Amino acid sequence: MPLKVRCNHREYRQRRSDTVIRSLIPQNERSSSCWTGMMVSLALAAWLLLAPATALLTQAAPTLPAQAWLSYLSDGGETAAEPAARPATTVHSAAGAGSTGSSTVEEMAAQVAYLVNQERAQAGLAPVKLDASLSSAALAHSRDMAENNFFGHTSSNGSSLVNRLISAGYVNWTTGGENIAAGYPTAEEVVAAWMSSPGHRANILNANYREIGVGLHYQPDDQATVRLPDGSVGGPYFYYWTQDFGARYNVYPVVIGGEALSTATSQVTLALLGQGWAQQMQVSNRSDLADAAWESFKATKAWTLLPGNGVRTVYIKLRNAYGQEVLSSDAIVVTGQTEPPTPSPTPSPTPSPTPSPTPSPTPVVNLPAMKVTINNGARFTNQTVVGLDLEIPAAAQKLEASNRADFSTLQRLSLQSQASWQLEGVQSGERTVYVRYRTASGATGPIATASIVYDADPPTGRVTIAANGGWALLLNVQAWDALSGVAAMALGVSADNLTWQPYATTVKYVMPPGYQGAGEPVVFYRFRDQAGNESPVYRSDAPTAAAQRSFVPLATGR
Incomplete structure (x- = not known):
């Protein structure tokens, strides 16, 4: 079976205020008309990469064919396919469901992030930071493809990349994208294949991305029953890869050594991903940054980690021209460091002890924690005024709440279990409320926090009669x-x-009496999101006219 590569993509640009965001929308999530009602633009790159079904783990490792197939979809709906050569490589046997050779699937996924950053460095781009939420979304999709015998960007339950990112906790993003692959047994091979495909390469080298998530699922009993995007069935592929990219509002990571798994030296290079936003920065090996001084922002910085072996973490604080600050950190494992010998201390004469009174110990008071939830624990809201549910310790005499972690602006609340609260700002995104209490002596209790995503934009979409x-x-x-x-x-x-x-992507709709067989049918419809926003009412025979906003295609990738 020849190696197949499928790329369905369009490139769009949406102008919002002074920001230009490049968006890539998956073909299986749009029709000939593309629409948006998003306050935050999404870029979904629908790049599909499929390797040959030759990796039989219980037999001698075969050689992959040195040919791939590329396909693209143009703006006019035209499709084309052409063969593309790739280096011949060898499939290696794997040892068990939790490992592939000498590396675990987690190590192989992390290696992909490092290799991606090497490619970005060669192109003069900043690295991307490996993010746990994106990796969770990527791994879930790889497992879904493997266990439910399909290959594509729409999940087995009909959810899209947008839904997967939100479910994994990756919110407040401004752009995102995805590469998938099947059949490649090593990180080196899958990255090489992606880089050989123009669409996948464009995703990897997208300068707008700051974070990456990688998920590899190994399916040792995979069968030749995998449903492919062109309607055919293939497999077995055994290795299912998903690579998710993103960038979030006010999240500017720091990356140590291009996201290498480990280093044998304490001398490393930091990449600070605040270019265009940050004016100043602080860098420290301490989480409180107590020893750090403000300096002008630089995109890279040579740095010395704490001595010794083990996990070493670097902390940064960035500040923009308006005084806004963001914190970030990254960690790396240091190995091979030789600890310097500790010299034996020279004993000194011991003076005769002088009796002194024993001071009374100062009691340490551990104040009990309080708890706050927003709207009974809801994840989303379309209102700026929300309800707080409070569990208040008996020691509390005053309550203080704020939309800011430093309580630079605060409001006093009455000592009641419920309160109304005004969220800060009108832009859609995640909001956090901070609450603390004071005792009769003035001591401050631990800070309690709760978050909710404010979504003011209604969904949009279309229904067609199939x-x-x-x-x-x-x-x-x-x-x-x-x-x-x-x-x-x-x-x-x-x-x-x-x-x-x-909501479902395929619906059987029974016509009411009096409408059955009565001419050309028309269905009216609208949508509601999880925040409660409802779209206008649309008609199935005029979806384009009903849309208030639409994406405007500028170019297509090849």
Whole structure:
């Protein structure tokens, strides 16, 4: 079986205020008309990469063919496929479901991030930071593909990359993208294959990305039953890779040594990803940055880690021209350091002890923690005024709350278990509330926090009639929401009489009596996101006219 590579992508640009965000939208999540209602722009790169089904783990390791297939989709819907040569490599046997050869799947996934940063460095780009939330989303999708026998960017339950990022806790993002692959047994081979494909390469070398997540799932009993994007069936592939990229508002990471797994020297290079935002920076080996002085921002800095072996962490604080500050850190394992011998101290004469009174110990008071939740623990809201539920210790005499961690602006709350609270700002994104109490003596209790995502933008989408059986219709549904995700949809044959149901991408809709077989059917619909925002009512026969905003295609990748 020849190696297949499939790339479905378009490149878009959306202008918002003075910011230009480049967006890549997966073909399987859009029709010929693309729309947006997103306060935060999303870039989804639908690059699909598929390797040959030749990695039989219980047999002698075969050689991969030296040919790949590339395909693309143009703006006009035209498709084309062409062979592309790639270096011949050898598939290595693996030892057990938790490892591949001498490396675990976790180590191989981390190695991909390091290799990606090597490619970015050669292109003159800053590295990307390995992020736990993105890696969680990537691993879940790799496992989903392997266990549910498919290869694509839409999950087995119909969810998109947007939904996967939100479910993994990756919120407040401004751009994102994804590469997937199957059949490559090593990090080196999968990165080489991605870099040989223009679409995947563009994702890896996208200067807008600051974070990466990588997930590898190894399926030792994989079968030749994998559903492919072109409708055919292939496999077994055994190795399923997902690579998710992103950047978040006000998250500017620091990267040690290009995200290498370890280093044999304490002399490292830091990459600070605050270019264009930060004016000043502090760098320290201490989490409190007590020994750090402010200096002008630099994108790279030579740095000396703490001596010795083990995990070493570097902490940074960035400040922009308006005085806003963000914190970040990165860690690396140091090995091979020789500890200097400790000289024996020279004993000194011991003076005769002078009796002195024993002071009374100062009691240490550990104040009990309080607890705060927003809107009964909801993850999303479309209101700037929310409800706080408070568990207040008996020692509390005063309550203070703030939208800022340093309590530079605060409001006193009454000593009650519930309170209303005004969130700060009007931009969609994550909000955090900080609450603390004071005792009768003035001591301050531990700070309690709770977060919620404020989403003010309604979802948008379209419904098309795929088949008409006279009494029932088969509907194809596509909807998008940048932050909270689409939760529900309402359908009906009248704009004034819609019935809500859970969101699904394929719906069998039974026509009500009187409408069955009565001419060309029209379905009215609207969408609701998890924050409670509802879209306008659209018609299935005029989706383009109903949309208020749309993506404007500028170019296509090849």
